[in-house]
Amino acid sequence: MTFVNIALARGKSDQYLADVSRAVHDALVAELDVHPDDNFQLIHQYGPGEMVFDRSFRGGPRSDDWIAFTITDSRDRDERSKRRFYKALVHLLEERPGIHPSDVYVMMTVTPPANFSFAGGVIGTDVEAAESLDAAAGTREAYSKAEMTYAVTQLFQNGDRVPVLPMLSDDVVLTLPATLPYGGQFTGRAAFDGFFAKSPASNPVWSSFDIVVEDVIAADDHLIARLTNTAVPKATGKTVTFQNLWLFRVAGGRIVSVQLYADTAVTTSGPAS
Template sequence: MPFVNISLARGKSDRYLASVSQAVHDALVAELNMKPDDNFQLIHQYDPGEMVFNRGFRGGPRSDDWIVFTITGDLDRGERAKRRFYQTLVRLLEERPGVRPADVFVTMTELPPEDFSFAGGVIGTEFAAAESLEAAAKAPGTRDTYTRAEMTYAVTQLFRNRDRGPILPMLRDDVVLTLPTTLPYGGEFTGPAAFGDFFAKTPGGGAVWKSFDSVVDDVLAADDHVIARLTNTAVPKATGKKVVFQNLWFFGVVAGRITSAQLYADTAATTSGAPG
């Protein structure tokens, strides 16, 4: 997730600017394994006197065509990869549009995904988790453990969009789903299939609810658990009256896999006595 600021003297042609932009992007893709469509840049042009630099310190001689690349993002690829990136960038810029290697200045700052939001107020960790899980889904059997960020994303998707896809591969074969026995659909269920069946539909199904919608208040993750707090708006079939209530889901985690899921609910919160 690199974000690139390019600073250079004012007056260059559109073709020159496009070549500089393409060169740094191509180098990031080739040497730091950035996605080809992950391309965000700002180009800043300065008048004479607005770029202050020593023409001979640790390199040079620098000319008036000096260019500064300030790159921030998930750049933890190691020193060898960064060395290759610097060398490739200089080579591409020299080939097109003809920038002298002595005029190329680069700074890189590593930022974790949580320090980015690409759009819609969505934290960058959600995008990163979604992309890593999508890659894992294309290569079944290659992942034995999952990160906290990935589990947070999977639990969020489960309740926000009723999407079981991200979480099912994270379940251990002996995963236990526990629901309060005071609910019509309460009990203890074992295995990914039982877990998937429960979350495939509205809790309890049409026999309990006319409608049931959940809003994810927050999802918190630690090394050994993930907690989801929900606010539910539902219409019990028994009364036909709308009720709003909260509950909490606790997911146990061992060695990067989900081992249990337990619902904590105030069963007196609805007139039907059947929150889910």
């Protein structure tokens, strides 16, 4: 994930700007393995006196064609890759639109994927996890915490079981409070899938059931999903709002057990909201 800010003197032609844009993107793709479609840039043009720079400090001589690139990257690249990128960038800019290497200034900063949101309020870590899972296509032996966090979020937020199923161990154990009408212990991926294939509102307990994922917290050997639920128990017909926790235990890059911690009394009683 990258974002590029480009600062240069005002008055350049559209073709000049297009050549600058293409040069930095091509260099990122070729030398830093940036995805070809990951192309987000802002070009800022400045008038006389609005760009302040020394003509000879640590390089130069710099002319009025001085151009500055500020590149934000979600990955901290090694020095060798950065050296190749800098050389490729000045070479492409010199070819077209004809910027002298002495006029090219680059500053790279690193920020984690969580600091990106490409659209729809979706955090960058979820985007990265989804892309990683799509690329793996079910062939993985182990999964990262970021990928699991994304999968668990999708499970509760959208009812999408596809991302999480490959992450389960073959003998995964699902435990629900015995005091729930649908409580008990279930073993295996098929049992897990069968339980979550049914929406809460489709079982005999609830008339309706809506879930909000407050957060999914990843720790050393587990993940915790904290949910706020708004539901109508058939026993009372009254709307209740309550929280519950799902604990996902992890070992060897797989989810080995899942346990629900819930206030089971709300299935038969509870204040109207």
